[in-house]
Amino acid sequence: MSPLADRRFLKMHGAGNAIVVLDLRGTALRVTAAEARAIGADPRSRFDQLMVVHDPVSPGTDAFMRIYNTDGSESGACGNGTRCVAYALHDDPAMARPAEGGRLTLETKAGRVAVNRVGELSFTVDMGQPRLKWDEIPLAEPFPDTRRIELQLGPIDDPVLHSPAAVSMGNPHAIFFVERDPDTFDLGRIGPLLEAHPIFPERANISIAQVTGRDTIKLRVWERGAGLTLACGTAACATVVAAARLRMIGRAARVALPGGELSIEWRADDHVLMTGPVFLEGEGTFAPEIFAGASAG
Numbered sequence: 101m102s103p104l105a106d107r108r109f110l111k112m113h114g115a116g117n118a119i120v121v122l123d124l125r126g127t128a129l130r131v132t133a134a135e136a137r138a139i140g141a142d143p144r145s146r147f148d149q150l151m152v153v154h155d156p157v158s159p160g161t162d163a164f165m166r167i168y169n170t171d172g173s174e175s176g177a178c179g180n181g182t183r184c185v186a187y188a189l190h191d192d193p194a195m196a197r198p199a200e201g202g203r204l205t206l207e208t209k210a211g212r213v214a215v216n217r218v219g220e221l222s223f224t225v226d227m228g229q230p231r232l233k234w235d236e237i238p239l240a241e242p243f244p245d246t247r248r249i250e251l252q253l254g255p256i257d258d259p260v261l262h263s264p265a266a267v268s269m270g271n272p273h274a275i276f277f278v279e280r281d282p283d284t285f286d287l288g289r290i291g292p293l294l295e296a297h298p299i300f301p302e303r304a305n306i307s308i309a310q311v312t313g314r315d316t317i318k319l320r321v322w323e324r325g326a327g328l329t330l331a332c333g334t335a336a337c338a339t340v341v342a343a344a345r346l347r348m349i350g351r352a353a354r355v356a357l358p359g360g361e362l363s364i365e366w367r368a369d370d371h372v373l374m375t376g377p378v379f380l381e382g383e384g385t386f387a388p389e390i391f392a393g394a395s396a397g
């Protein structure tokens with residue numbers, strides 16, 4: 101029997117990105133990949149990402165977060181999920197920590213992010229600095245210029261997609277900029293081919309982006325380990341950084357995703373700020389039987 105049986109969770113979303121929040125502070129428990137997959141497979145706790153809140157590891161931080169995709173893989177960053185955790189640590193009766201002002205500092209395996217509340221259901225996350233070198237993304241071979249790497253899909257003389265930008269926000273992203281509406285691409289078919297391409301040793305989140313104005317972008321994302329999602333915060337951040345590096349926009353943009361809009365700014369100090377909504381759908385407890393085939397952590 102999994103020690104997660106009967107534990108409480110929050111069902112939330114950030115701009116449509118399905119998030120489950122689980123509080124394991126005060127325990128030594130660690131969610132296994134199989135337990136994460138089991139939680140995501142149950143309709144009551146279906147998620148794109150499972151955000152597990154642990155006791156802080158480093159001084160000056162409020163909590164440590166482990167982030168799981170639907171397939172059980174772990175990520176170093178999740179922008180939408182981070183906003184949902186911040187909401188829970190502010191407002192959830194069982195999770196809220198003593199009020200110590202609005203700023204929260206959360207840590208993941210990729211580093212620290214700071215979160216400020218800007219509205220009852222809106223938060224700004226300082227996602228930290230983008231990683232732009234080929235071996236930081238990471239990519240499988242050296243590319244001195246990651247603004248456009250040699251990767252294409254489709255016939256050599258008429259590729260469907262080509263020359264993506266590569267950026268890490270603590271997780272790997274490839275962004276294909278296109279002239280026409282991103283909805284006209286079959287990302288459900290293209291995504292898995294590119295996610296697992298050997299150029300990405302840790303796989304990658306795959307984005308198709310259309311710059312629609314000096315500070316507006318339309319974005320569609322196939323997420324590593326989760327597939328097509330209604331929004332991806334780190335992809336929105338990576339796309340604004342990539343577009344700015346290519347001089348397609350300034351340093352800030354409103355990013356339109358199927359589930360909603362995120363405001364991104366790549367600040368002059370190299371930090372990327374993401375502002376967006378959160379929504380609490382409800383709460384529940386994990387039914388013991390969902391873990392029947394999962395090994396415990």
Ligand SMILES: N[C@H](CCC[C@H](N)C(=O)O)C(=O)O
Nearest residue numbers: 175178179180271332333334
């Ligand atoms: N699938 C991503 C993690 C979640 C990213 C996304 N949901 C976000 O809001 O940043 C990865 O494995 O890198």
